Amino acid sequence: MTTHTTKMLIIGSGPAGLTAAIYGARAGMQPIVVQGLQPGGQLTITTDVENYPGFRDVIQGPWLMQEMQAQAEHVGTRMLWDTIVDVDIAGGSPFRAIGDSGDEYIGDVLVIATGAQAQWLGVPGEEALGGKGVSACATCDGFFYRGKKVVVIGGGNTAVEEALYLTNHSDDVTLIHRRDELRAEKILQDRLFAHPKIKVLWNKRVEEFLGAPLQGGLTGVRLADTQTGEISEFATEGAFVAIGHSPATSLFKGKLAMDDSGYLLVEPGTPKTSVPGVFACGDVMDHTYRQAVTAAGTGCMAALDAERFLASREFAAAKVETVEA
Known part of the structure; x- marks a missing residue:
């Protein structure tokens, strides 16, 4: 020693x-x-x-x-x-x-x-597409998605703040949340729901990030409905994991x-x-x-x-x- x-x-x-x-x-x-x-x-x-x-x-x-x-x-x-x-x-x-x-x-x-x-979701495609469409910081990487369709995953203050920030760069921002209500502070929720560039997908859990790291990066996310179990795909060019x-x-x-x-x-x-x-x-x-x-x-x-x-x-x-x- x-x-x-x-x-x-x-x-x-x-x-x-x-x-x-x-x-x-x-x-x-x-x-x-x-x-x-x-x-x-x-x-x-x-x-x-x-x-x-x-x-x-x-x-x-x-x-x-x-x-x-x-x-x-x-x-x-x-x-x-x-x-x-x-x-x-x-x-x-x-x-x-x-x-x-x-x-x-x-x-x-x-x-x-x-x-x-x-904190990451730990689902398939997340690690491979990190930096190639998947990020955990909108302030850091949002600029690279100017004019692109993006999603934010989460339901707390961080997720809502990230979604609002991304409207500076994108006209098509979707918040994906696994429940039917947000945990974020009410004042942030009010701003989110009133924003014309933001939509919310309720009761959806991200099962997989789709795309090829060496061929264009992220193309979408595979979702599971938390109430019915129905599987669907949602096209996007950028995904921001905001779960803390x-x-x-x-x-x-x-x-x-x-x-x-x-x-x-x-x-x-x-x-x-x-x-x-x-x-x-x-x-x-x-x-x-x-x-x-x-x-x-x-x-x-x-x-x-x-x-x-x-x-x-x-x-x-x-x-x-x-x-x-």
């Missing part, structure tokens, strides 16, 4: 974690990033990226994350391949984490950037404050968690925006606040030494 010690320990290597690392390294905190199960985060499974600032042409998600990692390493970040399986933060700084490898990681501050994963996200916070249950959905709670307008010296950034604390650019922004905030935390602690220690002397 090896012990790795740093001023700044970062768990997660998506846009939030790597941005925190870049700022932390430039501030002399010599950060360690533990990359986890999905190095680079969700952008590594995203093909075309057209909404990240600074790039006129469409770029590839994996390439963008490679560049972020290279930048972080260039300014002094250590990238380590491991998966954290336990953390000890109850005693305050320094914080301790244990990897699946058996290695121990100790940081004077801890930055949590473990992200959140979209799962934040990667199981490590911190009982150790950090969370909301009912498992997202880490932070002091409003900051990345500060319920434990001083522990900061959360990116999708693990953001269930509203979930964009690479907002994740990067909160990563920057986490690094800046981490630097201030260490500086104030050092100042307090120096003051005590002066008094004792």
Whole structure:
């Protein structure tokens, strides 16, 4: 077993974690990033990226994350391949984490950037057609479906918001829901039902995504009526699965404050968690925006606040030494 010690320990290597690392390294905190199960985060499974600032042409998600990692390493970040399986933060700084490898990681501050994963239906065709007509983020991918017929699958706030957003790009949006009423807030439902570009298919469950990944992508969805069992097909060029996200916070249950959905709670307008010296950034604390650019922004905030935390602690220690002397 090896012990790795740093001023700044970062768990997660998506846009939030790597941005925190870049700022932390430039501030002399010599950060360690533990990359986890999905190095680079969700952008590594995203093909075309057209909404990240600074790039006129469409770029590839994996390439963008490679560049972020290279930048972080260039300014002094250590990238380590491991998966954290336990953390000890109850005693305050320094914080301790244990990897699946058996290695121990100790940081004077801890930055949590473990992200959140979209929940998927798990039906045939979903994985194969991911990025080829099937998506879990209308804000990310809706622009690619300008003038096309699209569907949104779900019945909560996220699904209704996605459907409303897609009307900016499509004149033919259909919400598919397995029940006969929505779970979304009434004000959102009112907007949805009043919108001339949106239709609703009630009591329908998606059984399969249809199409060929290498030959045009998604062509439709196979549906089952939840009341009669009748099978039908619905033609569409884009399908957005909007049944929720799962934040990667199981490590911190009982150790950090969370909301009912498992997202880490932070002091409003900051990345500060319920434990001083522990900061959360990116999708693990953001269930509203979930964009690479907002994740990067909160990563920057986490690094800046981490630097201030260490500086104030050092100042307090120096003051005590002066008094004792």
